[in-house]
Amino acid sequence: MPNTSPSAAGPSAARSRTGPLKTAVSIITVISRVFGYLARAMLVVMTVAFCYEVVARYVFNAPTGVVNQLGAVLTSMICVAMLGIALIDREHIRVDIVLNRLRPSARRWAELLNEVFSLAVISALFAAGVAAVTTSYESHVQEYFLNIAIDEWLILLSLVIGFGNMWLAQLAALLQWFMGDDTGAADEELPSYAEAI
Amino acid sequence: MEAAFLGLGGMFALLIVLLLAGVRVGIALGAIALLGLWIGFDYPLLDGAGLAFFESINSLSLTAIPLFVLMGELLLRAKFVDDVYRLMTLILQKVPGGAAYANIGSSVIFASMSGSSIANAATMGTVAGPTMVKLGYSKRLTFGSIAAGGTLGILLPPSTVMIMYGGMTGESIGALFMAGILPGIIGAALFCLVIFVGSLIHRRKTGVIPGGAFDSGVVGERSLGQTVVSVVAVLSLIVFILGGIYAGLFSPTESAGVGAGAALLLGLGFRRFNLKQAWAAVGSTVYVSAAVLFIIGAAGMFSYLLKYLGYTADISAWLSTSGLPVWVIVLLVGVFYLVLGLFIESTSLIVMTIPVVYPILSSLGVDGVWLGIIIIILVEIGLITPPVGMNLFVLQRVKAGQTFSDIALGSLPFVGALLALVVLISVFPSIVTWLPGLSG
Amino acid sequence: ASSSATTGSEGEASGAETVQFALTVSIAGSPGNTSVEMIPDIVSEATDGRVTVEIVEDVVGPTELLPALSANRFAGGHVYTDYMAATYPAWHVGAVPGLILNEDDIPRIMEEVVLPVMNEDVTREADATSLAIVGTMNTVLWTGDQPVPTAADWQGLSIRANSAFTIQTFRAQGASPIEMPFSEVYGSLERQIIDGTVASATDIKGVSLHEVLRYGNFFPLGLSSNQFIFTNSFLDSLSDDERAALEEGMEEFEEGLFPLYQEQYEASLAELSELGIEMVEPSESEVEAYVENGQPVYDWFASEEGAGERGAQMLSEIRDITGH
Numbered sequence: 006m007p008n009t010s011p012s013a014a015g016p017s018a019a020r021s022r023t024g025p026l027k028t029a030v031s032i033i034t035v036i037s038r039v040f041g042y043l044a045r046a047m048l049v050v051m052t053v054a055f056c057y058e059v060v061a062r063y064v065f066n067a068p069t070g071v072v073n074q075l076g077a078v079l080t081s082m083i084c085v086a087m088l089g090i091a092l093i094d095r096e097h098i099r100v101d102i103v104l105n106r107l108r109p110s111a112r113r114w115a116e117l118l119n120e121v122f123s124l125a126v127i128s129a130l131f132a133a134g135v136a137a138v139t140t141s142y143e144s145h146v147q148e149y150f151l152n153i154a155i156d157e158w159l160i161l162l163s164l165v166i167g168f169g170n171m172w173l174a175q176l177a178a179l180l181q182w183f184m185g186d187d188t189g190a191a192d193e194e195l196p197s198y199a200e201a202i
Numbered sequence: 203m204e205a206a207f208l209g210l211g212g213m214f215a216l217l218i219v220l221l222l223a224g225v226r227v228g229i230a231l232g233a234i235a236l237l238g239l240w241i242g243f244d245y246p247l248l249d250g251a252g253l254a255f256f257e258s259i260n261s262l263s264l265t266a267i268p269l270f271v272l273m274g275e276l277l278l279r280a281k282f283v284d285d286v287y288r289l290m291t292l293i294l295q296k297v298p299g300g301a302a303y304a305n306i307g308s309s310v311i312f313a314s315m316s317g318s319s320i321a322n323a324a325t326m327g328t329v330a331g332p333t334m335v336k337l338g339y340s341k342r343l344t345f346g347s348i349a350a351g352g353t354l355g356i357l358l359p360p361s362t363v364m365i366m367y368g369g370m371t372g373e374s375i376g377a378l379f380m381a382g383i384l385p386g387i388i389g390a391a392l393f394c395l396v397i398f399v400g401s402l403i404h405r406r407k408t409g410v411i412p413g414g415a416f417d418s419g420v421v422g423e424r425s426l427g428q429t430v431v432s433v434v435a436v437l438s439l440i441v442f443i444l445g446g447i448y449a450g451l452f453s454p455t456e457s458a459g460v461g462a463g464a465a466l467l468l469g470l471g472f473r474r475f476n477l478k479q480a481w482a483a484v485g486s487t488v489y490v491s492a493a494v495l496f497i498i499g500a501a502g503m504f505s506y507l508l509k510y511l512g513y514t515a516d517i518s519a520w521l522s523t524s525g526l527p528v529w530v531i532v533l534l535v536g537v538f539y540l541v542l543g544l545f546i547e548s549t550s551l552i553v554m555t556i557p558v559v560y561p562i563l564s565s566l567g568v569d570g571v572w573l574g575i576i577i578i579i580l581v582e583i584g585l586i587t588p589p590v591g592m593n594l595f596v597l598q599r600v601k602a603g604q605t606f607s608d609i610a611l612g613s614l615p616f617v618g619a620l621l622a623l624v625v626l627i628s629v630f631p632s633i634v635t636w637l638p639g640l641s642g
Numbered sequence: 643a644s645s646s647a648t649t650g651s652e653g654e655a656s657g658a659e660t661v662q663f664a665l666t667v668s669i670a671g672s673p674g675n676t677s678v679e680m681i682p683d684i685v686s687e688a689t690d691g692r693v694t695v696e697i698v699e700d701v702v703g704p705t706e707l708l709p710a711l712s713a714n715r716f717a718g719g720h721v722y723t724d725y726m727a728a729t730y731p732a733w734h735v736g737a738v739p740g741l742i743l744n745e746d747d748i749p750r751i752m753e754e755v756v757l758p759v760m761n762e763d764v765t766r767e768a769d770a771t772s773l774a775i776v777g778t779m780n781t782v783l784w785t786g787d788q789p790v791p792t793a794a795d796w797q798g799l800s801i802r803a804n805s806a807f808t809i810q811t812f813r814a815q816g817a818s819p820i821e822m823p824f825s826e827v828y829g830s831l832e833r834q835i836i837d838g839t840v841a842s843a844t845d846i847k848g849v850s851l852h853e854v855l856r857y858g859n860f861f862p863l864g865l866s867s868n869q870f871i872f873t874n875s876f877l878d879s880l881s882d883d884e885r886a887a888l889e890e891g892m893e894e895f896e897e898g899l900f901p902l903y904q905e906q907y908e909a910s911l912a913e914l915s916e917l918g919i920e921m922v923e924p925s926e927s928e929v930e931a932y933v934e935n936g937q938p939v940y941d942w943f944a945s946e947e948g949a950g951e952r953g954a955q956m957l958s959e960i961r962d963i964t965g966h
């Protein structure tokens with residue numbers, strides 16, 4: 006089933022031994038959640054902008070013409086800003102039908118393998134982001150944001166930040182595994198629609 | 203040539219292994235892409251892969267995804283679907299099997315305000331599942347029809363899968379939306395036919411045709427008048443959004459923005475939620491969007507690798523000189539999707555196959571919009587076939603005493619209906635091309 | 643088709659090898675495609691069949707070509723300067739409004755002013771050399787609903803822009819530039835989100851834009867060029883004879899291109915007319931008004947955000963050649 010954590014586990018048991026780890030996980034979670042709120046704000050801005058554009062076109066006869074650009078940039082920013090928190094809250098799409106049929110102990114080891122593998126892949130993604138920024142920096146490519154020329158590498162930097170955040174979140178997931186709580190921090194209020202996709 | 207088939211086959215096999223091992227879809231695609239670049243090339247291509255990821259998600263077309271998800275999310279929280287379902291069951295209460303037809307009818311309406319099949323099935327499952335079972339409908343018919351009705355979510359516009367397909371191939375999203383309407387309606391009609399036959403069989407076994415017995419309490423806490431008003435409001439919104447795209451008043455993306463804005467106003471206006479709950483809808487939307495966009499970005503890397511390898515060009519070149527008729531190739535592609543659809547979840551299925559299938563088939567002269575609709579129906583079949591069928595999974599969570607095999611077996615006749623739809627569209631392509639042709 | 647760029651083993655010209663040549667923007671039937679298809683034969687002939695060229699379409703975009711060449715991913719590649727205006731504004735000097743009005747000046751301007759600047763960039767960014775370059779004046783303002791017979795008609799038009807250069811050019815005419823990727827142009831014209839777009843006449847049919855366009859408006863939008871670049875490491879991997887033969891072959895190729903492009907341009911215009919697109923020729927005085935309005939672009943071009951000091955230098959050198 007996608008995105009759903011198995012029945013929520015209680016608070017981590019061996020609290021004393023895992024104190025520093027727990028702090029690290031909390032810090033990563035807070036950083037990721039801040040990015041998550043940024044993404045929400047960007048979605049609101051985007052929705053308002055598109056509504057305004059249509060009204061401006063038909064009512065004021067004065068479309069801005071920049072809303073499409075704004076939307077494209079914000080959509081990508083929403084994605085990169087959410088990479089970390091979506092991972093922490095187990096919202097990235099996966100199929101765990103096979104895992105669900107394993108014995109709990111086997112499943113736990115399979116999950117460890119999965120987390121380590123993912124950490125390696127995300128490291129490579131991060132490297133790809135850094136390489137893209139470096140190349141773009143060296144080749145002076147420019148992009149247009151609201152009709153203002155801006156160096157592309159500056160925009161691509163967001164990708165590096167997003168992947169970096171995702172890497173930290175994956176590290177947190179790994180730490181949680183070692184703390185014996187690999188169910189993820191379930192988000193307070195995620196109703197059926199979001200869970201379903 | 204052999205290199206292309208072997209290489210592609212190897213990559214797909216590895217992908218399926220990773221996916222079944224529970225690796226997140228985007229991570230699996232990214233792993234294949236980066237591994238392929240690393241093994242296949244003795245020079246660094248990392249920068250290009252990073253750029254490919256960013257450019258895939260930084261696209262004007264994909265902007266519609268978060269906006270349509272938000273619209274669906276708001277309308278869902280406003281519980282308009284419940285109203286639609288209640289009204290339909292009320293109208294159909296004298297018809298044998300009425301609640302099952304109401305189920306399909308409500309799915310059509312819900313599909314027109316949301317872009318996701320899984321959300322559609324999840325919602326209808328909660329709204330209709332337990333009630334129908336209580337009324338004496340067989341669990342198979344109940345959950346089969348809900349799972350099947352749910353698949354209409356990606357075939358009837360708006361559709362996140364169409365947006366992804368359009369974004370990846372450059373086909374017009376507006377045209378894809380229009381192209382999905384007739385097949386969606388015909389599909390719904392075929393589902394009704396399945397229910398009709400199913401009800402007859404049920405009667406032969408049990409002597410009763412279920413249905414009818416709804417009491418007036420079904421309308422719930424709202425009066426009939428209130429229910430009618432809210433249903434009319436939602437229908438007007440759908441007509442406005444789709445009509446606006448059709449008439450060229452706004453682009454699909456703009457319509458998504460306007461739709462989200464209007465859904466907010468409707469929900470607040472009908473006092474179905476407050477601003478705090480609307481903000482929660484924004485919250486779940488960003489999760490859903492990011493999950494989908496991450497996969498699209500990773501698929502962009504995969505597609506970048508494929509372009510470098512030149513496999514798809516090799517295969518199209520080989521196919522075009524092979525003398526195989528195009529319809530045979532399309533048929534093979536169809537079988538390929540049916541097989542993959544058994545195991546692979548819908549978003550991943552689309553993003554991992556389109557970079558291969560689209561260039562090959564379009565170079566053979568296959569119409570891109572028609573192909574998109576066929577692929578979407580094939581993906582819908584995957585949604586309701588075990589072992590991996592997302593609609594089956596979400597319905598398992600509805601508490602009405604049904605088992606997984608109830609849902610899966612109940613869905614089987616509807617798989618037949620969707621296959622019939624594929625055949626119909628292949629024999630009469632104008633079912634797909636007629637409507638977009640009118641607006642263009 | 644794995645590793646195929648040369649590894650740059652100097653002077654070694656023995657065994658057979660396959661290299662890749664990148665076509666950054668592939669449009670069926672366009673001059674770019676037609677000419678790139680000739681490259682394999684030229685290389686094969688120069689190396690007596692030793693080196694095979696494989697053309698790779700759409701793998702890297704125009705702005706990614708030089709970095710890709712510098713990483714030795716390809717032995718060479720083709721770009722349109724139109725697509726490079728964002729990164730290398732100086733390359734776009736020929737499109738400064740009214741700077742070049744006479745086609746006969748083009749070869750000399752390319753050879754003496756533009757090519758040295760381009761090669762300076764190409765060498766610095768990618769350790770590569772342009773072996774052929776040809777300028778064309780095929781760019782046209784295409785509009786959907788409104789014909790643009792006068793300079794004043796540009797006023798208020800929303801036109802698709804893709805670089806700071808085009809934004810400056812359209813603003814100077816009082817139009818509103820709207821930046822969008824090429825893939826969105828068709829739909830935006832269809833829904834009248836933009837009124838028009840600037841494109842080579844030879845590209846319109848290949849991307850079906852004729853379905854949503856009604857007018858071609860012939861203002862002197864100036865020169866754009868096609869460049870055929872090879873990496874120095876590839877050139878160094880050839881024997882002296884092979885290299886000389888390749889340079890000669892590319893020179894011949896270059897000479898043949900201008901007439902070929904003109905031919906394709908005329909053919910495209912005829913085909914588009916047949917498809918119902920109306921060709922609008924502004925009068926001489928309107929062209930003068932257009933050039934007049936375009937004056938701010940000169941200042942911009944010579945400014946820091948434009949091509950900078952090099953830009954100013956190029957402008958004055960070109961004016962020496964054109965004499966106006």
Ligand code: NA
Pocket residue numbers: 312313314315316317318354355356357358359360361
């Ligand atoms: Na839909």
Ligand code: NA
Pocket residue numbers: 543544545546583584585586587588589590591592
């Ligand atoms: Na399936």
